[in-house]
Amino acid sequence: MCLAVPGQVVAIGERNGTPMGEVDFGGVRKDVCLQYLPDTAVGEYVIVHVGFAIQRLDEQSARETLATIARMGLLAEEFGGGPAMQPATGEPEGVNR
Amino acid sequence: MKYLEEFSDPELAGRLLDQIHAVTTRPWAIMEVCGGQTHSLIRHGIDQLLPAGVEMIHGPGCPVCVTPLEIIDRALEIASRPGVIFCSFGDMLRVPGSDRDLFRVKSTGADVRVVYSPLDALTIARQNPDRQVVFFGIGFETTAPANAMTVYQAKRCGVRNFSLLVSHVLVPPAIAAIMESPSCRVQGFLAAGHVCSVMGTGQYPDLARRYRVPIVVTGFEPLDLLEGIRQTVTQLEEGRHELANAYPRAVPAAGNPAAIAMLRDVFTVTDRAWRGIGVIPDSGWRLSAAYAEFDAETRFAVGDIHTAESSVCRSGEVLQGLIKPHECAAFGRRCTPRTPLGATMVSAEGACAAYYLYRRLGQPAPTAPTDARPAREVARA
């Protein structure tokens, strides 16, 4: 029940004075309370838990995380071949966040 | 939603695994606090791809599992009262109370309804003004904002036939309690990402310093888990113990200020009993004085129900990371998801259920080898 699922806001409205949004979860759409993210815009991705958007997903930091991981592999190869890299040398600068 | 799928990319996962193997020189015991992470780790077999000495200890972060028996018994009592509509998340229905569960109560005629959101319970209350509608408000900081908003709306709209049976629990005091335990083996924590999406990361630097443990905020996809583990192992190897955020796309440092403000208004900190663990001081929320009229325990006078745990189930030890599920004699025999003896076998996020669903039985628990060289052969996903 702790599961919180990312989805895309496709419409924004209001019910009983509460901001609500329609959120698309890969084809399944649900009404979601937006009271905790009042300035959400259509098109944004949010994390939804038991009918409430609790946080926005930041695409920029998602990309940065993926880029760091991708770079990590390359650096490891450069510094002596991936899996065979010696632990004692520590991590190259820039890998460690 | 392409970049979301990339977080289970097998090639990148392989790189992270290589990196974890490369930095690991000694055995380490790391606890993932959240049951959702336990589920994901076991399901993807990530714990088995780690260096031989890196052990994942499954923490108490499944709210269904830690809801104390007496709260379940109070729920059963309230649900059995005439005129009550008792609403709950589905996974609470099979959690065993002292002598039955909500499912059994429902089958004997009580009006027990599964809802997706607490707001659905409020709608039911509006539609049934002559009935008492109770919502079973359990969960961690992730779920609490939804329940808080529902009570707030009930008060604002004057829905007086609605009440909340509250058993909210909080992660930071649980981390402190685990570290204070004399049998504690945990050397680093993956903090629950979505708890931090709500609460932010402000509570963790102090804990990391006080107990000298790295705490790394971690998400739920395979790459998220591996990156959380990599950052934790790296800190351990370098002798550091800091808060780090490996899930920045969903966790700003400040969390969700609007949700935090609502939580402060509706709830107040209280001592809470954790099933299988016992009372942890200041580890939960109850309704604040301003919302006391919506407290189901008071409304139905069930506060004096106190009950004791069955002796067969070892979920307390499982929840503290002292044993792995299959080390319990009842695991997979008397205790299965269809016939659960303990809450950790009920919820999909419970460690016992995760092992039952995804692990071959009888598999030995990973133990820290005396020769601590990383077992590199198993590194590839």
Ligand code: SF4
């Ligand atoms: S296997 Fe069943 S009885 Fe054993 S600890 Fe897990 S839930 Fe309890």
